[in-house]
Amino acid sequence: xxxxxxxxxxxxxxxxxxxxxxxxxxxxxxxxxxxxxxxxxxxxxxxxxxxxxxxxxxxxxxxxxxxxxxxxxxxxxxxxxxxxxxxxxxxxxxxxxxxxxxxxxxxxxxxx
Amino acid sequence: xxxxxxxxxxxxxxxxxxxxxxxxxxxxxxxxxxxxxxxxxxxxxxxxxxxxxxxxxxxxxxxxxxxxxxxxxxxxxxxxxxxxxxxxxxxxxxxxxxxxxxxxxxxxxxxxx
Numbered sequence: 001x002x003x004x005x006x007x008x009x010x011x012x013x014x015x016x017x018x019x020x021x022x023x024x025x026x027x028x029x030x031x032x033x034x035x036x037x038x039x040x041x042x043x044x045x046x047x048x049x050x051x052x053x054x055x056x057x058x059x060x061x062x063x064x065x066x067x068x069x070x071x072x073x074x075x076x077x078x079x080x081x082x083x084x085x086x087x088x089x090x091x092x093x094x095x096x097x098x099x100x101x102x103x104x105x106x107x108x109x110x111x112x
Numbered sequence: 113x114x115x116x117x118x119x120x121x122x123x124x125x126x127x128x129x130x131x132x133x134x135x136x137x138x139x140x141x142x143x144x145x146x147x148x149x150x151x152x153x154x155x156x157x158x159x160x161x162x163x164x165x166x167x168x169x170x171x172x173x174x175x176x177x178x179x180x181x182x183x184x185x186x187x188x189x190x191x192x193x194x195x196x197x198x199x200x201x202x203x204x205x206x207x208x209x210x211x212x213x214x215x216x217x218x219x220x221x222x223x224x225x
Contacts, residue, residue, distance in 0.1 A: 004155070031211065043156075043200070045212035055209035091155055100146060101213065103155035 002026060006092050012110045013082060021077045023106045025094030032037035032075050033069060033101055038088040046090075049075060079109075087111045115139050118216025127225050131188040135201035135216045138182065142214070144205040145177050146170055148187045150198045150218065159199075160186065191223045 005024040034046040045059040069075040093101035148156035160175035174187040202213040
């Protein structure tokens, strides 16, 4: 399809394990965003990429969270030493420069 | 106090009703205003996108922005059962690399046949 693709759609892991979440943006979109959605908190911004650079990573909750983008396309969000409070839906969005953001269906992460 | 306030509902209306959804905000730097629709276990889907104050219409949907009151609205005419979803407002400032969207918590809408 032509939309934002995220994988896996669901991930269950044990506390303390590392996880990698992947995002394939809409082809040609220059900007890529990660958000987290949890009950009662709504959507929270994590990080924004323009090309392969991250001008704004102000939303990353701790140094256990990191993200990279390669080739101006695919992005990976990595959470190290997962904690139960990391359980949430992780959403990726992409846009053409300053234009509206379009979202994937997210990765549902559960930490046991 | 959150930067963006949105009544979570739930809102329940009969099919064919006019639905009014709204958000208030506190940051006068916000310039771009969006409404997204989110179905269960899906990502947010962009419905309306407006810049600064004014009205915008797209089919059965009308978005209004009143920057002087820091108040935005979404109206849905002739509501359908397929409109049953959570509606999220989002907004951001316009400057440079400040692209992060600030969100309301969403209003849950049920349209009953």
